[in-house]
Amino acid sequence: QKEVEQDPGPLSVPEGAIVSLNCTYSNSAFQYFMWYRQYSRKGPELLMYTYSSGNKEDGRFTAQVDKSSKYISLFIRDSQPSDSATYLCAMKGKNDYKLSFGAGTTVTVRA
Amino acid sequence: SQTIHQWPATLVQPVGSPLSLECTVEGTSNPNLYWYRQAAGRGLQLLFYSVGIGQISSEVPQNLSASRPQDRQFILSSKKLLLSDSGFYLCAWSFPGGRSNQPQHFGDGTRLSIL
Numbered sequence: 029q030k031e032v033e034q035d036p037g038p039l040s041v042p043e044g045a046i047v048s049l050n051c052t053y054s055n056s057a058f059q060y061f062m063w064y065r066q067y068s069r070k071g072p073e074l075l076m077y078t079y080s081s082g083n084k085e086d087g088r089f090t091a092q093v094d095k096s097s098k099y100i101s102l103f104i105r106d107s108q109p110s111d112s113a114t115y116l117c118a119m120k121g122k123n124d125y126k127l128s129f130g131a132g133t134t135v136t137v138r139a
Numbered sequence: 140s141q142t143i144h145q146w147p148a149t150l151v152q153p154v155g156s157p158l159s160l161e162c163t164v165e166g167t168s169n170p171n172l173y174w175y176r177q178a179a180g181r182g183l184q185l186l187f188y189s190v191g192i193g194q195i196s197s198e199v200p201q202n203l204s205a206s207r208p209q210d211r212q213f214i215l216s217s218k219k220l221l222l223s224d225s226g227f228y229l230c231a232w233s234f235p236g237g238r239s240n241q242p243q244h245f246g247d248g249t250r251l252s253i254l
Contacts, residue, residue: 032182062242071145071229071245072183079240116182116229120240125171125190126198127243 034130047104051117142165145246162230
């Protein structure tokens with residue numbers, strides 16, 4: 029069993045739709061959770077960073093963490109074609125240097 | 140603000156040749172530095188990390204090595220490349236010490252093809 033599981037998709041939605049992405053994990057020591065966006069042939073760009081259960085909102089993006097279920101989500105509201113990218117979840121334990129990544133979900137937003 | 144630079148962006152090398160990829164960070168002192176490899180359709184795999192000059196920790200035994208000759212410079216090397224070394228190599232940084240639980244920030248990577 030992988031430490032972090034992420035549905036690879038691909039996911040295709042019409043412009044304006046809500047995009048829902050999620051990851052599950054098995055290591056209960058994980059305390060810090062991140063979502064990265066990666067455009068083709070580019071490095072991952074940090075979108076959201078959370079360290080507690082609950083919701084965190086930043087513009088059109090909402091990150092949700094449920095530590096009791098070992099489940100994290102990212103929601104993108106009013107999706108735009110520019111949101112078309114691969115989204116990676118990542119997580120780490122306290123004072124760990126290593127990030128554990130999901131395999132990434134490729135999203136296409138159709139104009 | 141902090142910036143990270145990686146070069147080259149693309150590299151094609153023959154099997155058995157040496158490798159040197161460079162990464163530099165600007166705008167912060169004594170950052171934690173990381174080398175990752177990303178294979179197609181898979182998540183990122185941590186190869187090396189460094190918390191200071193000359194301090195290198197290896198996560199995966201392999202044909203590669205890393206060095207940190209200066210505070211904000213991180214180098215990934217190989218003496219003889221293998222076909223299996225092909226991939227997308229990413230450098231990242233994070234704040235040191237008490238801020239080490241802050242997220243990592245990535246460069247734009249080097250796409251390495253071995254022929």
